[in-house]
Amino acid sequence: MPLLAQVYGMAHRREIAGEAVPNDQKLFSIYELHTDIIVKGDRKIKFGHKVNVGTGKSNLILVCENLNGNPADSTLYQGAMEKVIKSYGRVPRDSATDGGYASKANADYAKGKGIVNIVFNKIVGSLKNIVSSKNMETRLKKWRSGIEANISNLLRGFGLTRCNWKGHEHFKSKVLWSVIAYNVRVMTAVLIMQLKGA
Numbered sequence: 001m002p003l004l005a006q007v008y009g010m011a012h013r014r015e016i017a018g019e020a021v022p023n024d025q026k027l028f029s030i031y032e033l034h035t036d037i038i039v040k041g042d043r044k045i046k047f048g049h050k051v052n053v054g055t056g057k058s059n060l061i062l063v064c065e066n067l068n069g070n071p072a073d074s075t076l077y078q079g080a081m082e083k084v085i086k087s088y089g090r091v092p093r094d095s096a097t098d099g100g101y102a103s104k105a106n107a108d109y110a111k112g113k114g115i116v117n118i119v120f121n122k123i124v125g126s127l128k129n130i131v132s133s134k135n136m137e138t139r140l141k142k143w144r145s146g147i148e149a150n151i152s153n154l155l156r157g158f159g160l161t162r163c164n165w166k167g168h169e170h171f172k173s174k175v176l177w178s179v180i181a182y183n184v185r186v187m188t189a190v191l192i193m194q195l196k197g198a
Contacts, residue, residue, distance in 0.1 A: 003030045006027050007027055007030070010025070010026055010027065032168075034068075034167070034168035035047050035049075037070065038050055039070060048163070049066055049067060049171060050070060050071070051064065051067065051160070052064070052065040052073075052076045053065075054084060055147060059147075060186055061182060062084050062087070063080050063087070064179045065079070065080060065083075066171070072100070073100030073101045074101055074102065077101045077109070078105075078106060078109050081110070081113070085113070093116050094115065094116065094118075094136075094140055095118050096117075096119040096120075096143055096144040097120055097144065098121050099122025099124075101120060102120035102122065102124070107120075107127060111130060117130065117131045117140060119131060119140040119144065121141055153182070154179070154182050158181055159178060160175065
């Protein structure tokens with residue numbers, strides 16, 4: 001009954017009072033109360049949680065963050081990079097990201113950390129990629145585009161397009177176990193290739 005009262009209150013505020021109800025005050029699922037709304041540009045609205053992943057040249061997932069709400073990608077770069085540096089004890093030489101992560105603050109942060117090549121797949125305004133050569137910029141952009149296949153594999157091959165595990169803690173566990181399984185699969189494929197080459 002309290003949930004129905006909340007849904008009624010949201011509908012009344014929006015439809016009768018003409019009020020714009022902020023997303024953090026909305027209830028998107030009476031079964032999974034933790035559900036967030038995710039809007040990506042002009043694309044269709046989705047419900048669930050945003051997951052931020054970062055990979056290395058090995059294609060292993062090096063960092064994975066389960067996020068609440070729908071934070072802008074540009075706000076996620078520095079925290080994810082700090083986790084990579086702390087976990088692996090070194091600063092990556094190169095950084096190539098999706099265009100949503102592009103910002104002057106992120107470029108300055110990466111440069112300050114000592115990252116040599118900083119490439120945002122799509123940039124706007126006066127922001128420029130920082131690279132040692134045009135060839136390196138092209139290579140990093142191509143590598144970043146290739147990561148889409150890994151993300152698709154994680155989503156479809158390891159069941160992250162839809163999570164049937166109930167509750168927020170179980171959602172986070174599903175993401176973590178999917179990432180672990182994905183990384184094991186990548187390491188197994190590399191090992192098999194090395195054994196075949198030996």
